[in-house]
Amino acid sequence: MSTMIKMAKLNSLQQISQTYQRSSRVQIVDFLESESAQHIYDALKSQTQWNLAWNLDGQHQDMDYTAVQNWTQKQREQLDELIYAQASDSFQYRYASVPIYDIYQQNLLPGHFFNSIYEFFNSDELLTLARQVTGFEQIDFADVQATRYSKGHFLTEHDDNVAGKNRLAAFVLNLTPKWKFDWGGGLVFPDKNDQAETWFPKFNALNIFTVPQKHAVTVVSPFATEERYALTGWFRSHQS
Ligand SMILES: O=C(O)CCC(=O)C(=O)O
Numbered sequence: 001m002s003t004m005i006k007m008a009k010l011n012s013l014q015q016i017s018q019t020y021q022r023s024s025r026v027q028i029v030d031f032l033e034s035e036s037a038q039h040i041y042d043a044l045k046s047q048t049q050w051n052l053a054w055n056l057d058g059q060h061q062d063m064d065y066t067a068v069q070n071w072t073q074k075q076r077e078q079l080d081e082l083i084y085a086q087a088s089d090s091f092q093y094r095y096a097s098v099p100i101y102d103i104y105q106q107n108l109l110p111g112h113f114f115n116s117i118y119e120f121f122n123s124d125e126l127l128t129l130a131r132q133v134t135g136f137e138q139i140d141f142a143d144v145q146a147t148r149y150s151k152g153h154f155l156t157e158h159d160d161n162v163a164g165k166n167r168l169a170a171f172v173l174n175l176t177p178k179w180k181f182d183w184g185g186g187l188v189f190p191d192k193n194d195q196a197e198t199w200f201p202k203f204n205a206l207n208i209f210t211v212p213q214k215h216a217v218t219v220v221s222p223f224a225t226e227e228r229y230a231l232t233g234w235f236r237s238h239q240s
């Protein structure tokens with residue numbers, strides 16, 4: 001079975017990079033060949049081991065998701081309370097993740113398809129495209145993870161800027177084939193006038209945006225019947 005991930009032919013790189021230069025963000029639709037996008041979706045959907053990502057007083061938390069699901073009702077309610085208390089007035093998130101960058105760098109799953117995902121995002125073809133679209137010549141590598149937002153999952157407003165990480169631009173490749181606007185999970189960019197642009201998590205669309213830039217992922221609604229899968233991360237430089 002081929003595990004190659006292939007980019008689709010882009011219609012107009014010039015137009016894409018002009019949009020980015022003008023607004024510090026762009027969405028590239030039909031980014032991968034559709035078989036590749038479908039293949040990644042299938043791999044994520046069949047993945048059973050995820051981490052539960054959330055935040056405690058500014059510290060990132062990664063817990064074994066299956067273990068959390070096996071907690072008592074009371075324990076899970078206590079976690080909800082902690083998460084919601086912090087979410088109501090400061091930075092908080094809850095979603096499932098697979099640390100693809102770490103899996104590759106630490107050779108945790110030799111031969112696994114996740115390594116191909118890392119290699120694709122770090123291929124010359126993709127990094128060259130990232131430099132062309134953003135104008136950031138300093139991009140050296142892509143730091144990539146898989147994410148899955150289920151009912152009640154969210155990510156509050158933040159700007160992705162973390163000291164020492166040299167994140168130049170963020171990217172999100174949405175991978176759930178059928179999504180409804182009513183299910184939430186929108187990528188929202190608030191502006192100074194309390195208006196916001198919302199990007200629907202469109203299958204096989206790659207969003208790229210400059211760091212720092214305020215954004216959030218709205219909560220996935222209780223009646224969503226699919227989960228919001230994505231490959232997300234940052235185009236980074238080794239040096240600041
Ligand atoms: O999934 C998205 O649309 C955005 C994710 C994000 O902002 C992040 O992980 O920092």
Ligand SMILES: [Fe+2]
Binds near residue numbers: 158159160
């Ligand atoms: Fe972000």
